[in-house]
Amino acid sequence: DVKVTQSSRYLVKRTGEKVFLECVQDMDHENMFWYRQDPGLGLRLIYFSYDVKMKEKGDIPEGYSVSREKKERFSLILESASTNQTSMYLCASSTRSGPTDTQYFGPGTRLTVL
Amino acid sequence: KQEVTQIPAALSVPEGENLVLNCSFTDSAIYNLQWFRQDPGKGLTSLLLIQSSQREQTSGRLNASLDKSSGRSTLYIAASQPGDSATYLCAVHMDSNYQLIWGAGTKLIIKP
Numbered sequence: 001d002v003k004v005t006q007s008s009r010y011l012v013k014r015t016g017e018k019v020f021l022e023c024v025q026d027m028d029h030e031n032m033f034w035y036r037q038d039p040g041l042g043l044r045l046i047y048f049s050y051d052v053k054m055k056e057k058g059d060i061p062e063g064y065s066v067s068r069e070k071k072e073r074f075s076l077i078l079e080s081a082s083t084n085q086t087s088m089y090l091c092a093s094s095t096r097s098g099p100t101d102t103q104y105f106g107p108g109t110r111l112t113v114l
Numbered sequence: 115k116q117e118v119t120q121i122p123a124a125l126s127v128p129e130g131e132n133l134v135l136n137c138s139f140t141d142s143a144i145y146n147l148q149w150f151r152q153d154p155g156k157g158l159t160s161l162l163l164i165q166s167s168q169r170e171q172t173s174g175r176l177n178a179s180l181d182k183s184s185g186r187s188t189l190y191i192a193a194s195q196p197g198d199s200a201t202y203l204c205a206v207h208m209d210s211n212y213q214l215i216w217g218a219g220t221k222l223i224i225k226p
Contacts, residue, residue, distance in 0.1 A: 004157070009155070040123070040218050041218060042118070042203065042216035042217055042218040042219060043203070043205075043214075043216040044216075045213055045214075048213070058213070090157060090158070092157075092158075102148060102160040102163060103158075103160070103214065104160075105157030105158040105159070106157050107155065107156050107157045108155070108156070108157055
């Protein structure tokens with residue numbers, strides 16, 4: 001059974017804190033993605049990675065960075081959390097064979113920044 | 115720029131009814147279109163994927179259609195059940211691009 005896990009289901013942080021969100025997949029997938037999901041806006045891509053140590057900006061990378069040191073792990077970093085980063089964060093992975101391969105999602109992390 | 119729209123944002127129907135969820139997109143140069151389901155507190159699960167050359171895909175009580183020229187897709191759910199209650203999202207892949215462009219979803223409630 002394919003599995004994408006995220007380190008926390010719920011997280012509460014203070015403005016200005018550095019926040020790490022971790023994502024691990026056990027499917028040996030090349031591609032990994034970080035999205036945020038807000039009511040009425042759907043999913044928006046923050047960053048994605050198509051290989052170890054490789055990263056590409058998505059639609060809304062500002063205020064975020066990522067790290068992929070190992071194939072199975074993709075981390076999202078909020079350098080200095082702000083209240084407008086309160087959101088649901090979803091991680092996904094897929095194979096590299098092309099857009100025909102679906103993305104597999106983790107359960108999400110609901111982050112609240114106070 | 116591609117935009118994906120899902121209307122309505124929410125839908126409530128009695129159990130047993132057949133229903134249709136709608137998805138529209140502004141740029142017809144898509145590679146494929148996917149429908150996903152999201153349960154509360156959970157991630158997304160892929161339901162159906164339709165390639166740009168296909169007209170429809172079926173899985174059990176679900177049937178998804180695609181009309182590229184008009185920029186529309188529908189997800190048909192037959193004989194709805196309370197367990198079908200979830201948020202349904204559609205997403206399109208543009209040509210030669212790994213990115214998915216997402217609709218905001220339709221929240222479906224099936225009343226017993």
